[in-house]
Amino acid sequence: MLSRRKRIGAVGVAFLVSAVSGCAGWGGGAGGGGADSINVLMVNNPQMVDLQKLTADNFTKETGIHVNFTVLPENDVRDKISQEFSSQAGQYDVASVSNFEIPIYARSKWIAPLSDYIAKDSSFDQDDILKPMTQSMTADDGKIYGEPFYGESSFLMYRKDILASKGVTMPDKPTWQQVADIAAKVDNAQPGMRGICLRGQPGWGQLFAPLTTVVNTFGGTWFTQDWQAQVDSPAFTEATKFYVDLVREHGEAGAPQAGFTECLNNTIQSNVAMWYDATSAAGSLEAPNSPVKGKMGYAPAPVVKTDSSGWLYAWAWGIQEASKKKDAAWKFISWASGKDYEKLVGEKVGWSNVPAGKRASTYEIPEYVKQAAAFAEPTKSAIENADPKNPGTQPRPAPGIQFIDIPEFPDLGTQVSQDVSSAIAGRMSVDKALKRGQVLADDVAERYRSRQAK
Structure with missing residues (x-):
């Protein structure tokens, strides 16, 4: 049995380069590798499954960019993402990562900064993203490294x-x-x-x-x-x-x-x-x-x-630093985390399925507000009042509310x-x-x- 010191010390390696378990879900593994395609690795939560179903008829039809999805259960996808990003294998262009991983990956230079893409994308509207979400995905260098797909407090x-x-x-x-x-x-x-x-x-x-x-x-x-x-x-x-x-x-x-x-x-x-x-x-x-x-x-x-x-938690998108298709990867993120996507889900899937908790404008959509009348405002208020940098009564050595970001x-x-x-x-x-x-x-x-x- 490992000593306490060795067991805790090993987590830095275990978290970053865990062995892969499980097998690809819907969509199989990454592949297709053409100039007009990207590979996305993501968790199999219901909101992500909805996204996969909507991609071809909407994102691909609009942009011509084909998306090859690998979809895995949460524990398996975390293992695979940590292995993929730590090795910078470049097999996947985009992955679903949380606000726990993003600052860690940014410090290791495993994910690409998004600030330049955000500045050039007039339709994305970063100011509409709830401030604690943006804050939790901003690294020490002041750059944004992830965009939320949905969030919670x-x-x-x-x-x-x-x-x-x-x-x-x-x-x-x-x-x-x-x-x-x-x-x-x-x-x-x-x-x-x-x-x-x-x-x-x-x-x-x-x-x-x-x-x-x-x-x-x-x-x-x-x-x-x-x-x-x-x-x-x-x-x-x-x-x-x-x-x-x-x-x-x-x-x-x-x-x-x-x-x-x-x-x-x-x-x-x-x-x-x-x-x-x-x-x-x-x-x-x-x-x-x-x-x-x-x-x-x-x-x-x-x-x-x-x-x-x-607390504050979000499933978000990050672009692997080793990706050769960062421009196409950003277009996917801009679509999946954009204002219009939430309306698309409401109309095609149902307003109760909207991946909420990330944009202020979500709470101004009449159909969504009607569906979520009981909890929409309390949810928005909870997220807006979350403070990942200063959640307690004294300064912290690392950000995080319900976790320590190490x-x-x-x-x-x-x-x-x-x-x-x-x-x-x-x-x-x-x-x-x-x-x-x-x-x-x-x-x-x-x-x-x-x-x-x-």
């Missing part, structure tokens, strides 16, 4: 009817203590209904997505600006104990195994009265066939010491989350979980401190 979703039945009114800007009090009051409001759903499933992008936002607003941080690990600090500990206690006392059944999907199902099935999670969940809750459609309310992410606490974080966050999940299950104390996490975090911090000392 986080907010509190709650059953208006259930709260009303208990005489409870959701505050316009709830605190976490108010949420805990409400959870206690609405517990068992209906047979088998719990007060709240919070992720307990291990994973840096599962449990620690919501929990890190709680840590931020309680005044905690993973690392100080000078790379001192803070995982067992008083604020980090207080936030984690609050989260663990809340989900243990008033949370969903099977919480240690519950992630986004399980909480979504619990909310739709009326097993919980509240849920703190991604704004993107609202589309499913308000879908025509949802049994809770029209019953949900949406409030900002709960706070303690900060003005806001919602290659080591996926492995670090996942390892610490396993112990916190054990605390939710009652198999370990929070103090012990975070004490172990502090050792792992300090291994990472020491590496960055040593670099700064040189």
